[in-house]
Amino acid sequence: QVQLVESGGGLVQAGGSLRLSCAASGRAFGNYGMGWFRQAPGKEREFVAAISRSFGSTLYADDVQGRFTISRDNAKNTVYLQMNSLKPEDTAVYYCAAQKWTYSRNRNEYNYWGQGTQVTVSS
Numbered sequence: 001q002v003q004l005v006e007s008g009g010g011l012v013q014a015g016g017s018l019r020l021s022c023a024a025s026g027r028a029f030g031n032y033g034m035g036w037f038r039q040a041p042g043k044e045r046e047f048v049a050a051i052s053r054s055f056g057s058t059l060y061a062d063d064v065q066g067r068f069t070i071s072r073d074n075a076k077n078t079v080y081l082q083m084n085s086l087k088p089e090d091t092a093v094y095y096c097a098a099q100k101w102t103y104s105r106n107r108n109e110y111n112y113w114g115q116g117t118q119v120t121v122s123s
Helices: none
Strands: 003-007 010-013 018-025 032-039 046-051 058-060 068-073 078-083 092-100 117-122
Touching (some): 018 092, 018 117, 032 068, 046 078, 058 068
Parallel strands (some): 010 117
Antiparallel strands (some): 003 018, 032 046, 032 092, 068 078, 092 117
């Protein structure tokens, strides 16, 4: 079992930056692939980025590639999402998620979810 708590959301102007953090409790954080997803009002939850257990292999959605960076610190049981060049269309609730052993773009493959953190980008 792993419990996830996101932080770092807020209000930022277009072009600005935010760094989201997701702190995991429970043992063996290094056994979990981690992902970030987001959900805007009236839309489905969509994939943003994912990172493998230990070698740092990453996946990104096309519309965040080159602007967002996912990383993890297994010693601190934390995964990060650095978001640069933010756009109003990035406004959403951002969720951290975990799945054992692997990582993917498919939200249905993630077993554990945080409560989400709101990111609002003003134009």
